[in-house]
Every structure is written in structure tokens, then in C-alpha cells.
Amino acid sequence: MTGSEAGRETAQAGRLRRIIHVDMDAFYASVEQRDRPELRGRPVAVGGSPASRGVVAAASYEARKYGVRSAMPMARALRLCPDLVVVRADFTKYRSVSREVFEIFRSVTPLVEPLSLDEAYLDVTENAWGELLAVRVARRIKQEIRERCGLTASAGVAPNKFLAKIASGWKKPDGLTVVAPDRVESFLHRLPVEALWGVGPVTARRLRERGITRLIDVRTADPAVLRDAIGGQTDWLLRLAHGQDDRPVLPNRPARSSSAERTFAADIHDPDRMREELAGLARENVDWLRKKGLLARTVTIKVRYPDFTTVTRSHTAAPTDEAGAIVARAVALLERTDAGRRGVRLLGAGVRGFMSRDALSEGGWLPFDDGPATG
Amino acid sequence: MELVVRKSDLLKELALLQGIVERKTTIPILANVLLEADGDAVSLLATDLDVGLRSRCAATVVRSGTLTLPAKKLFEIVNALPDTEIRITEDKGGKAVTVAADRFESRMQTLPAGEFPTPPEADGLAFTSLPGSELKRMITHTRFAITSEDTRYFLNGAQLVLQPDAMSMVATDGHRLALVRVPAELGAERTDVLLPRKTLNEVARLIEDGSPIEFAQGENHLFFRSGDRLLISRKIDANFPAYERVIPKANDKRIDFDRTRLAAAVRRVRLLSNERSKAVKFVMGTDQVEITSSSPELGEAHEVIPVDYDAAAMQICFNADYVDNFLGVVDTDQVQLEFKDEVSQAVMRPIGAEGYEYTYVIMPMRV
Numbered sequence: 001m002t003g004s005e006a007g008r009e010t011a012q013a014g015r016l017r018r019i020i021h022v023d024m025d026a027f028y029a030s031v032e033q034r035d036r037p038e039l040r041g042r043p044v045a046v047g048g049s050p051a052s053r054g055v056v057a058a059a060s061y062e063a064r065k066y067g068v069r070s071a072m073p074m075a076r077a078l079r080l081c082p083d084l085v086v087v088r089a090d091f092t093k094y095r096s097v098s099r100e101v102f103e104i105f106r107s108v109t110p111l112v113e114p115l116s117l118d119e120a121y122l123d124v125t126e127n128a129w130g131e132l133l134a135v136r137v138a139r140r141i142k143q144e145i146r147e148r149c150g151l152t153a154s155a156g157v158a159p160n161k162f163l164a165k166i167a168s169g170w171k172k173p174d175g176l177t178v179v180a181p182d183r184v185e186s187f188l189h190r191l192p193v194e195a196l197w198g199v200g201p202v203t204a205r206r207l208r209e210r211g212i213t214r215l216i217d218v219r220t221a222d223p224a225v226l227r228d229a230i231g232g233q234t235d236w237l238l239r240l241a242h243g244q245d246d247r248p249v250l251p252n253r254p255a256r257s258s259s260a261e262r263t264f265a266a267d268i269h270d271p272d273r274m275r276e277e278l279a280g281l282a283r284e285n286v287d288w289l290r291k292k293g294l295l296a297r298t299v300t301i302k303v304r305y306p307d308f309t310t311v312t313r314s315h316t317a318a319p320t321d322e323a324g325a326i327v328a329r330a331v332a333l334l335e336r337t338d339a340g341r342r343g344v345r346l347l348g349a350g351v352r353g354f355m356s357r358d359a360l361s362e363g364g365w366l367p368f369d370d371g372p373a374t375g
Numbered sequence: 376m377e378l379v380v381r382k383s384d385l386l387k388e389l390a391l392l393q394g395i396v397e398r399k400t401t402i403p404i405l406a407n408v409l410l411e412a413d414g415d416a417v418s419l420l421a422t423d424l425d426v427g428l429r430s431r432c433a434a435t436v437v438r439s440g441t442l443t444l445p446a447k448k449l450f451e452i453v454n455a456l457p458d459t460e461i462r463i464t465e466d467k468g469g470k471a472v473t474v475a476a477d478r479f480e481s482r483m484q485t486l487p488a489g490e491f492p493t494p495p496e497a498d499g500l501a502f503t504s505l506p507g508s509e510l511k512r513m514i515t516h517t518r519f520a521i522t523s524e525d526t527r528y529f530l531n532g533a534q535l536v537l538q539p540d541a542m543s544m545v546a547t548d549g550h551r552l553a554l555v556r557v558p559a560e561l562g563a564e565r566t567d568v569l570l571p572r573k574t575l576n577e578v579a580r581l582i583e584d585g586s587p588i589e590f591a592q593g594e595n596h597l598f599f600r601s602g603d604r605l606l607i608s609r610k611i612d613a614n615f616p617a618y619e620r621v622i623p624k625a626n627d628k629r630i631d632f633d634r635t636r637l638a639a640a641v642r643r644v645r646l647l648s649n650e651r652s653k654a655v656k657f658v659m660g661t662d663q664v665e666i667t668s669s670s671p672e673l674g675e676a677h678e679v680i681p682v683d684y685d686a687a688a689m690q691i692c693f694n695a696d697y698v699d700n701f702l703g704v705v706d707t708d709q710v711q712l713e714f715k716d717e718v719s720q721a722v723m724r725p726i727g728a729e730g731y732e733y734t735y736v737i738m739p740m741r742v
Binding site for chain 1 (some may be wrong): 439441547548550552616617618620621651671672718720736738739740741
């Protein structure tokens with residue numbers, strides 16, 4: 001291996017990531033308070049009725065002052081806070097608000113990993129806003145959520161998921177906590193063992209009984225004692241105790257392709273009409289690419305003849321979201337089928353081979369315009 | 376199975392096999408190496424299902440047979456032993472294997488040899504002999520340009536082109552392209568094959584002291600042979616892009632640089648480049664090039680290099696990594712930069728390279 005390549009690989013392995021964990025503040029309760037002004041400033045619990053042994057799904061900050069917590073039986077919550085306003089949960093509404101919030105996240109980066117309706121990790125190492133500082137990204141996200149959804153969120157910014165999640169819980173509501181890479185060590189020193197990922201109250205008690213009270217005590221603990229207390233997770237928790245967590249942010253269901261197709265009421269025989277229809281379908285893909293902030297390398301078409309035999313063709317070139325180029329390539333692919341000589345009952349156009357538009361800042365693309373065509 | 380083998384012989388082969396065995400494999404048997412004792416030798420095999428390596432070394436076979444051992448542990452043990460004879464014995468029942476030498480003795484768990492996936496043999500294939508040091512240079516001069524993006528599988532390797540009178544290797548990640556062409560009387564028919572990164576690295580390791588390496592291709596696999604060692608690489612089913620068209624023909628401006636001077640200037644100036652784009656700007660003026668960088672967070676840097684230049688003033692921006700990669704592998708005293716304008720592909724070449732042509736195409740960044 002040459003020196004330069006070794007250097008490059010090390011640089012990649014050690015690449016500093018910028019991760020944000022965003023947690024909506026008392027999400028369901030806040031949505032209700034937003035939509036019903038009479039609830040603002042009052043202790044609110046969203047959840048099932050006490051009569052039907054319901055539990056608290058979310059408690060407003062006013063209610064939390066009385067000790068009301070999520071997952072607590074509603075009857076108990078009412079004993080703690082007799083003035084509690086109990087609101088029936090409306091998940092359809094929360095899901096739609098959640099979609100708006102996630103739209104904001106995905107306008108920053110495609111690397112969004114949802115944990116629930118109101119919580120997500122974002123990898124903003126590269127982001128659509130071109131912000132170099134993750135703290136600025138976090139501030140803007142919070143601002144957009146406030147302006148567009150009328151809600152507040154707390155965010156944690158750190159070099160990995162583990163630290164980002166702890167950071168977002170550090171200050172709530174409407175908090176923003178940053179753990180800069182050079183502050184990781186001092187941040188870790190302030191954490192109790194309960195901060196460890198997956199350490200519940202029982203394990204925490206077991207660790208405390210063995211004299212391990214702070215997270216950093218885990219590092220120097222006897223490995224045998226650790227294994228006794230936390231079993232197979234020992235190695236993983238040791239890494240966390242050193243602030244190390246290389247789990248990537250995994251976006252759910254990443255789109256691998258997009259396509260649009262249309263079956264015609266009557267078979268088409270006119271080549272001009274075919275080109276026109278195909279161009280329209282290709283444009284739908286362009287709109288989709290723009291919405292997703294993606295560029296596509298490969299344009300595909302699908303042709304179904306009147307006898308139902310179906311063929312596909314594809315063409316790969318430099319990534320683009322330009323309507324002119326994508327439409328022209330889709331239409332050109334039509335020449336490589338029997339459409340025209342034969343009629344068609346269905347036409348489809350699609351794109352795949354995505355990259356985020358942001359990645360273009362890596363530099364210009366060599367003009368492999370008529371790159372390899374397959375199919 | 377029972378055999379006795381010299382430590383130095385076995386260690387050499389195990390070291391080569393380490394490159395094949397994946398550290399994180401989900402199939403336990405792939406972490407092992409297969410040992411086959413027969414006649415007066417032991418054959419060894421490791422594979423990750425995409426790339427495999429067979430090799431052999433002389434051994435005294437007491438009882439012929441086949442077994443598998445964890446590749447990494449076996450290497451570590453053999454490496455730690457004194458330079459002496461090592462005895463490898465399969466225990467009765469075949470559940471464990473004893474590796475012993477001198478007063479040391481170890482027992483390791485084995486996995487059934489029958490489960491070990493065996494890559495195809497190269498029997499009956501026609502091999503072409505390729506000059507070793509030239510092939511190695513082609514690999515070191517192109518492999519850094521291979522994309523690390525998994526989605527662009529057709530760029531996930533370097534293209535090896537064999538012709539009757541030359542061989543070439545080309546790699547690109549879409550932003551830059553590295554091409555090395557070496558004149559060689561191969562007598563081969565035109566052959567284009569895509570070699571994955573791992574295969575390239577292993578081929579480079581197989582080449583010893585510039586001795587030739589033999590190449591053949593089967594239906595689904597590529598084979599590289601050097602003495603008793605045979606590297607087997609699954610073919611990638613993809614078309615490499617038509618790269619000739621991105622090599623510019625009309626670059627009418629040229630600047631020659633002292634290689635070490637340019638490399639040092641880029642290395643210094645890039646320290647204040649934008650950490651994401653890594654952009655360094657080449658500002659061409661009369662008889663000088665000023666290399667500059669700036670970053671909103673950090674500040675700016677520049678360094679002037681005197682050169683011969685009297686064409687139009689111009690500014691071209693490059694990713695410093697791409698320039699570094701080229702200057703890091705080239706060994707001539709001088710290099711040249713050919714260009715046309717701010718937005719067209721620039722080309723870097725070594726000046727006075729003997730026995731090979733090296734063309735490095737970089738797409739400028741738009742700033």
C-alpha cells in the first residue's frame with residue numbers, strides 16, 4: 001500500500017461526524033396545547049381515561065412539575081395532580097404533525113433515522129444548507145420547527161449518536177446542548193452510569209452496588225465484575241464509557257429508485273404521442289428528484305406491447321436532476337425498443353442510482369456523457 | 376491429519392492469506408483457513424467468497440487429510456513461535472487441532488472442512504504472462520482513484536486492458552481518472568476486465584521482486600498465478616464507462632513543475648482550505664502560479680511557485696486530495712499540468728517517465 005493511500009484511508013476511518021438528536025418537547029401534549037389555547041399554561045396529560053385504566057402517553061411540562069410522567073397510570077397521575085386536564089390522544093393528528101417535522105429534517109439531510117414520531121437522529125456532516133457547524137444546523141432546525149409547526153424541540157449535537165442523545169436530554173424544554181469533540185471527555189465525567197445505553201434501573205442498581213456510580217468508573221472496573229453485572233454487553237458499554245459509538249445514522253426505507261408509468265385506455269401507435277407521454281412521465285421523476293434533493297445516474301424506461309410482452313431499457317451517465325437531460329435520455333431509449341413499429345399499451349419512465357445534490361460540492365464531474373448503457 | 380512444516384515457510388503463506396480473510400464475517404467458516412496435507416506439501420486456502428487465495432508449502436505429511444483453523448489466530452501463533460519445525464495434528468474425533476513447536480503446545484477448535492467453500496480451479500485455462508513490476512506500478516498509480524461509493528458498482532474497481540502490444544489500467548471515481556499504459560509484448564487478444572479493489576491489493580502483494588504474474592479468465596472468475604499461489608477473483612458484472620472520451624485532447628496550456636516543490640506547496644496551503652471541499656486554487660499568472668486556499672472558519676493561505684508561463688491569466692480550483700494522490704505516487708523530478716480553461720478537465724503527467732505513460736485527469740471544482 002502506498003503512503004498516500006494509507007493516509008487517505010486513515011482519514012476516512014477517523015472522519016469526524018456531526019450528529020444531531022432532536023427530541024420534540026412533550027410532543028402530544030404540546031400539540032394539544034398549541035391547538036387548544038385554553039390548555040396553555042395548565043397541566044395536561046394525553047392518554048386514556050382513568051376509568052378505563054388508561055396510561056399517560058405524554059405530560060405537559062406543567063404536569064411534570066407534579067410528578068406526572070409518561071407510562072404512568074392515569075388514575076395515579078390524577079392523584080398526584082388533581083387539576084390535571086386529561087386529553088384523549090389523537091394519533092392521526094400527531095402523525096401528520098410528525099410528518100411536517102420530519103420534512104424539515106429531510107430538507108437538511110437524507111440521513112434521518114426516526115426513533116419515534118417525535119424523535120430522530122440526523123447525520124449533518126454533510127447537509128443541504130451547507131452549514132459547517134452542526135450547532136448552526138440544530139439552531140435552524142429548532143427555529144423552523146417553531147415557525148412552521150408552532151412547537152419546540154430540544155437538540156443534542158455531538159460526534160456520535162450516543163452522546164447526541166444524552167445531550168438532547170441535558171436541557172429541556174427548548175434546549176440545545178453541544179458536545180464538541182474536544183469536550184467529550186469532560187462531558188463523560190459528569191454522567192452517571194444510568195446514562196449508558198440500555199442500562200435500565202435494575203442494572204444501574206447492580207453497578208452501583210459494585211461501586212460503579214459514574215459512567216467513567218466503568219472504564220477502570222474489573223472486567224469480571226462488569227461481566228457479572230451487565231453480561232454480554234460489556235464490550236459495547238465499555239466503548240460507550242469511552243464516548244465511542246460508530247453506529248451510523250440509518251435512514252429508514254431509503255429510496256433506491258423512482259418511477260412513473262401509465263397504461264393507456266387504447267394502445268398507442270403514433271410515435272410522436274409515445275415520445276410525448278414518455279416525456280411527461282420522465283418529468284414526474286424530475287419533480288420527485290428535486291423534492292428529494294437527489295440526482296440520478298440512471299434513466300430507465302419500460303414499454304409494454306399490446307401482447308403484454310414488456311421490455312426495459314436503461315442509460316447511465318453523470319448524476320443529474322435536469323429535466324432536459326432526463327427527458328431526452330428517456331425518449332432516446334425508446335429508439336432501442338420496437339415501439340413505433342409496434343403499438344404500446346403501457347409506458348413507464350424511472351430513475352435510479354441516486355446521490356444527494358449536496359455531494360456535488362465534492363467537485364466537478366468528468367463528462368462521461370454517453371456512459372455505459374445497459375439493458 | 377498430521378504434518379510437520381517449517382515455521383518460516385508456513386508464516387509466509389499465512390501472512391498472504393490474512394489479506395483475504397475478512398475481519399468481520401457473518402459466516403464463521405470464512406474466518407478460517409483450509410489446510411490440506413497430501414504428498415510432500417500442505418495446501419492452504421482462504422476466501423471471502425469474492426476473492427480467494429490458494430497456496431502451498433513443503434511439509435512432511437505424517438497422515439494426509441483436511442482441516443480448518445482460525446486464520447488470524449493461526450497466523451499469530453505461528454508468528455510468535457521460534458524458527459523451528461511446527462507440528463499440526465488433528466485430535467481424535469476431529470473436534471480440535473493441536474499446533475505445537477519446541478515446548479509450546481496449543482489446541483484450537485476447528486470447523487468441519489467439508490463446509491469450506493472451494494473456489495474453482497484454473498485447470499485448462501490459457502494463462503498470459505504479465506510483467507510484475509509494471510503491473511504493480513499500474514495498481515499503485517490508479518487504485519486511489521477508485522470510488523468508495525458502493526452504489527457506483529461499475530466504478531468499484533480498476534479496469535485492466537490487455538492488448539497484443541500493451542497493457543493499461545484505469546480507475547475513476549467520476550471526479551478524476553488515473554490511467555497507466557505500459558508497452559508490453561503480451562501477444563494477448565484484447566481483454567477488458569474490471570478488478571475489484573481487494574483483488575488489486577492482493578495482486579500487488581503477490582508480485583515478488585518484479586517477477587511476472589500469470590493471468591487467465593474463466594467463465595465467472597479471474598485468476599492470477601505466481602508460482603504455487605493462485606488468486607481467484609469473482610468477475611464483476613458491470614461495464615466500465617467509456618473513459619477515453621473524458622481525456623481531453625485540446626488542452627493548449629501547459630505548466631511544468633518541480634514535483635517535490637509543488638507537493639510541498641499544496642500540502643502547506645491546503646491546511647487552510649475549506650475542510651469539506653478541500654479546494655485549493657491554482658492562480659496562473661505570468662511566470663508564476665500562486666496556490667491559494669481559504670476557509671470562512673479558519674482564514675486563508677497562499678504560496679507562489681515560479682514557473683515558465685506566458686498564456687492567459689487563469690484560476691483553476693482542484694480538490695487538494697486529488698492533486699496530493701497524484702504527486703504522492705509519481706517519482707519523476709518534474710510533472711506537468713495541462714489545461715484549457717477554468718471548467719474543463721485538466722491533465723497531470725510525470726515528465727520523463729520511463730517505460731510507462733501516466734495520464735491523470737482531474738475535473739476542476741466550480742467555486
